[in-house]
Amino acid sequence: MNRRRLGQAMPYLTVIGLLIVWELVCIVLDIPEFILPRPSRVAVVLVQDFGAIWFHAQHTLYTTIVGFAIAVGFGMALGVLVGSSQLAYQGLYPVLVGFNSVPKVAVVPLLVVWFGIGTVPAVITAFLLSFFPVAVNVATGLATLEPELADVLRALGASKLDIIRKVGLPRSLPYFFASLKVAITLAFVGSVIAETLASDQGIGTLVEQASANFKVPLVFAGLVVVAALGIAMYALFAVIERKTTRWAIRAVDVPIGG
Amino acid sequence: MQANSVADTPDMMVEIDDVQLTYPGGTLAVEHLDMRVQRGQFIAVVGPSGCGKSSLMKLASGLVLPSHGGIKVAGQKVRGPVKIVGMAFQNPTLLPWRTTLDNLLLPLEIVQPYRGRFRAEKRQFEADVRALLATVGLDGFAERFPWQLSGGMQQRASLCRALIHQPQLLMLDEPFGALDAFTREELWDVLQDIWMQRGFTTVLVTHDLREAVYLADRVLVMSARPGRIIADHVVDLPRPRNLDTSFLPHFTDLVHELRDLIRAERAGA
Ligand SMILES: Nc1ncnc2c1ncn2[C@@H]1O[C@H](COP(=O)(O)OP(=O)(O)OP(=O)(O)O)[C@@H](O)[C@H]1O
Ligand SMILES: [Mg+2]
Numbered sequence: 001m002n003r004r005r006l007g008q009a010m011p012y013l014t015v016i017g018l019l020i021v022w023e024l025v026c027i028v029l030d031i032p033e034f035i036l037p038r039p040s041r042v043a044v045v046l047v048q049d050f051g052a053i054w055f056h057a058q059h060t061l062y063t064t065i066v067g068f069a070i071a072v073g074f075g076m077a078l079g080v081l082v083g084s085s086q087l088a089y090q091g092l093y094p095v096l097v098g099f100n101s102v103p104k105v106a107v108v109p110l111l112v113v114w115f116g117i118g119t120v121p122a123v124i125t126a127f128l129l130s131f132f133p134v135a136v137n138v139a140t141g142l143a144t145l146e147p148e149l150a151d152v153l154r155a156l157g158a159s160k161l162d163i164i165r166k167v168g169l170p171r172s173l174p175y176f177f178a179s180l181k182v183a184i185t186l187a188f189v190g191s192v193i194a195e196t197l198a199s200d201q202g203i204g205t206l207v208e209q210a211s212a213n214f215k216v217p218l219v220f221a222g223l224v225v226v227a228a229l230g231i232a233m234y235a236l237f238a239v240i241e242r243k244t245t246r247w248a249i250r251a252v253d254v255p256i257g258g
Numbered sequence: 259m260q261a262n263s264v265a266d267t268p269d270m271m272v273e274i275d276d277v278q279l280t281y282p283g284g285t286l287a288v289e290h291l292d293m294r295v296q297r298g299q300f301i302a303v304v305g306p307s308g309c310g311k312s313s314l315m316k317l318a319s320g321l322v323l324p325s326h327g328g329i330k331v332a333g334q335k336v337r338g339p340v341k342i343v344g345m346a347f348q349n350p351t352l353l354p355w356r357t358t359l360d361n362l363l364l365p366l367e368i369v370q371p372y373r374g375r376f377r378a379e380k381r382q383f384e385a386d387v388r389a390l391l392a393t394v395g396l397d398g399f400a401e402r403f404p405w406q407l408s409g410g411m412q413q414r415a416s417l418c419r420a421l422i423h424q425p426q427l428l429m430l431d432e433p434f435g436a437l438d439a440f441t442r443e444e445l446w447d448v449l450q451d452i453w454m455q456r457g458f459t460t461v462l463v464t465h466d467l468r469e470a471v472y473l474a475d476r477v478l479v480m481s482a483r484p485g486r487i488i489a490d491h492v493v494d495l496p497r498p499r500n501l502d503t504s505f506l507p508h509f510t511d512l513v514h515e516l517r518d519l520i521r522a523e524r525a526g527a
Contacts, residue, residue, distance in 0.1 A: 149351045155319045156368045156423070157341040166364065170355050247354040247403060 037217040046221040053218075056206040057225045060191055063119055063202065064229075067126025068187040072180070075131035079138025083172070084164055089143075096135070104128050105193055112198045122194035122202060129190035130183035137179035141172020177241035184233040192226055270333070271297045271427055271459040272318055277327035278484075279313055287313040289484035291327070297426075300453060300460045302470035304516060305480030306524045311463040314485065315431050318461065319343045332426060340427070341369060344420035348432040350412040352404035358415050359400040362387040365423040372423060390418050394448050410441035414448065421452065428453075428460045435465060443501065446472050450498055467516045471509055472499055479519050482526065489519055 019039045025031070026038040033041060046053065081088045082096075104125055111121035145168055153163050195204025203222045210218035272295035279287045288310040295301050303311055316322045317329055320340040329336040331343070344365070352361045366372040366383050376383070388400055394414040404412055413433060420428060434442040450473060453460055464470050470477045471493055479489040493512060495503055503509055 146349075146351065148347050148349055149353075151316070151321055152345055152347075152351055152419075153364075153368065154321055154339050155343055155345045155429075156365050157339050157370075158368045162368055166367065167353065170353070173355075245355075247405065 034214045034216050037220055041217050042220040042224065045217040046224060049218060049221065053203075053206065053221055053225055056201060056203045056222070057229065059119075060122075060188070060195065060202040060204065060226065061229060063122040063191040063195075064126050064184075064187045067123040067191060068130055068184055070123070071127045071129075071131035071183060071187065072134055074127070075134025075179075075183070076138055076176070078131070078135040079172075079176075080142065080164065080169075082135065083139035083142025084160070084168060089139075096132070100132050104190060105197070108194050108197045111194070117198045117200065119199070119201070121198050122191040122204075125194035126187040126190035130187040133179040133182045133186065134176065137175040138172050141175035142168045145171060174241070174245040177237065177245055180237040181234050181241065184237055185230050188226060188230045188233070269297045271295045271299070271331065272461070273328075273330040274314075274318065275328045277317060277324040277329060279310070279317060279322065280325045286484040288317070288486065290486045291317075293478065293487055295459060295461060297459055298457050300462070300473055300475045302462045302464055302474035302477045303480060304464060304467060304470050304477060304520065305485060306482050306520060307465075309480045309483050310485030311480060312431055314480075315345070315429050315461070315463060318427075319345060319429055342426045343429055344423065344425035344427070345429045346413075346416045346420040346431070346433045348435040350404070350409075350416035352412055352415060352419070354404055357401050357403055358391070358396065358407070359384065359387055361404065361415060362390070362419050362422050365419060369423045387418075387422060390422060391415070393452060394418055410437050410445065413437060413441075413445065417445075417449065417452075421456075421458075424456075424458075426458055428458050430460065430462045432463055432465060434469065442466070442469070447498075447500070449473065454498060467513045467520075468504060470516065471495075471512045472504055477512075477516060479516060479523070482523050488523065491516065 023038050023040060026036060037045075078092075082092050083089075107128065108121055108125055111124055115121055115124070142164070145163075149167060150163055153167060158166070191202065192204040192207075195202035196208045197204075199205050203226050207219050207222040210216070210222065272293065274291055274293040277291040278289045279291075281287060291310075291314065293314075303314065305311055313322070317324055318331065318336075318340075320329075320331070320336045320338050320343075323337070331340045334340075352358075353364070356364070363380075363383060367376055372383070388397070391397055391400055394417065396411060396414055396418070399407060399411065399415075404415065407415065413436075417430075417433065420430070434445055437445070446469060449460075462470070462473060474493055477491045477493060478487050479491070480486065481488045491512065495506070495509060
């Protein structure tokens, strides 16, 4: 019982421990603030500049969620196509692998040429980074359908569409929800990357400008906010996953980076 | 084996004529396969492992088409999945996200004419499912999920799913293979009862020779791969059979005879 309580407290204890070590190292080694500010200093800036930070954070949240929403819709459709059609699989698989190995940071300048500086490149980058795990997981869920299960339905005269609707999609739901957790985190990465390079709003912009002006505590405050948003979104989708797919054994997260 | 002249008699449920099945990759699963099943009969198919029994089931239900030869079910040439068939396998293959009730409704969501009436008559269908569950001793388990049931209960539910749309032909591929001896013998009686009440045709593939003799009117023995029928034993034990039947000398003799046949077949392969 005690061990379980300790287990639950571990993440918080670890964070607090790290912050204390960080604070002490800064004090003992007398590290200047423009290189590595103390956590207490970051906290002060976070409170002082909260208005500005929150303004940018809202914008980042907005671009992330729009990009993520498009990614979910597109990723699901692509996953269904690739997972249910042998031909689509053969045709699209190499393209997808190739696409996924392009570093998305390198695409941002191109997006700026096409759409100018602002929200659109950030939304698109968030989308590009996050649709892949959704598509892969949905496709995996569909493609790993047990042949016997398909036979039971085929023997009843079920069409391919029936099989996808009645068995394929429900069966791939746990894979889908597992992928949302990964995708939302990647969407944050995407929008912040694009904001640093090509925007006048958002946490990425804030961080970029703050670091250009050597306001390093503000940089850290911005990063803390992004991390907090990322954790909150991850937790939200983890809860949705648990609620919706109680029947499934834990599905595997697909780790894919940008 | 019957002559071709009686091939089209209306009381034949399954007619398989000189069928050959080669899988992509070249495996010859069955060859020169001939088989007749009369309407209402209970047939058991036994044979050495890998001889093509599951392939025979897939052929008769239209899930795969023969490379050579012809198959008719209920007088109709098989060109694709045969919709008057219900199937159950060794693995219960219930959908874990559906309750037992919803699992059993699945065939009714797919097969006509139930499909067209599904929304309107869902209440009636649910009542039918509950009644069927009661006949296999699963009353009270309709709202449970499959993973909350024991293996034997799952297999009962799977049997019900194969029967809910009132198929004329029931195809069972080692449905009791993964169960313990007691549960298995219980389910023999459950299956025999439903079959005697409803009078559908049954083809049962099994490894268990006692099961074959206990349940079937005729036991067909298949050769080693490529499979064909090498013996056709009529089981003339009175029904309903019960555990006492399985201790009769005649029962035991039949089982031994079949065992010797299969042993010889395995040695030859
Ligand atoms: N989808 C498939 N593709 C290729 N070969 C197959 C396929 N299904 C079965 N086979 C081959 O066909 C032969 C017969 O298989 P089948 O499953 O019909 O045997 P079985 O009698 O049911 O075996 P068991 O008693 O072990 O269940 C085997 O050699 C098997 O390897
Ligand atoms: Mg088999």
